[in-house]
Amino acid sequence: MLKVIIVDDEALIRSGFELILSAVDDIEVVATCDGVQAVRVVTERRPDVVLLDIRMPGKDGLAVLRELQALDCPPTVAVLTTFDADEYIAAALRLGAAGFLLKDTDPEQLPHIVRSLAAGGLVLSDKISPKVIAGYLGDRPDAEAVGSIRELTDRETEVLRLLARGHSNGEIAAALYSSVGTVKDQVSSVLAKLGVKSRVEAAIIAQRARLLDDPC
Known part of the structure; x- marks a missing residue:
């Protein structure tokens, strides 16, 4: 059973997401709260995934994300937004957000998104992806992205390509006939x-270097 916490200042949004996720058998919404309560609730309930609103009064999503990432065992965090060009996206990426999705995401996709996040996958809304790729790391030319990837081994490059396509560690391991533990180590090496x-962030560099243009 995957444990999820929804952090949003709007009760209607929290209730809607909880209703959708509670309808499936393998996901449990263990709490919903606003930004002020978020770190305490996450520490107490220890969820696998946190869906975190980026814009909240009192304590915004970036402040919450920063504190969550400082925990000994931080949960996977995906940022919720109603803006496809949110200026906070780059900052949230640097703080370790595992993905971004719009609040109007297709309800049928939400359980799949949570499962993917819990399994180590990444999530970028189709509406957000072009903005992120075009704007994030804007001071780094594509040539530098290509140069960064050249530092990787052949196997690490394969791992990055699959990672950038949104595959979880388990899916990467199956594709490369490897173990999940080995893939975790390789992902850590790629990020470093x-x-x-x-x-x-790694997926964005892969896309800027046109790594995904190559066949698997």
Whole structure:
């Protein structure tokens, strides 16, 4: 059973997401709260995934994300937004957000998104992805992204390509006939060599370097 916490200042949004996720057998919404309560609730309930609104009064999503990432065992956090060009996206990426989705995401996709996040996958809304790729790391030319990838081994490059397509560690392991433990180590090495903190950042570099244009 995957444990989820929904953090949003709007009770209607919290209730809607909880209703959708509670309708499936393998996901449990263990709490919903606003930003002020978020860190305490997460520490007490220890969820696998947190869906976190980026814009909240009292305590915004970036402040919450920063504190969550400082925990000994931080949960996977996906940022919720109603804006496809949210200026907070780059900051949230650097703080370790595992993905971004709009609040009007298709309800049928939400359980799949949570499962993917819990399994180590990344999530980028189709409406957000072009903005992120075009704007994030805007001071780094594509040539630099290509140069960064050249520092990877052949196997690490394969791992990055699959990671950038949104595959979880288990799916990458199956595709490469490897173990999940080995893939976790390889993902950590990829992130370190690319100088990034999150799978989303690594995926963006892969896309800027046109790595996904190559066949699997």
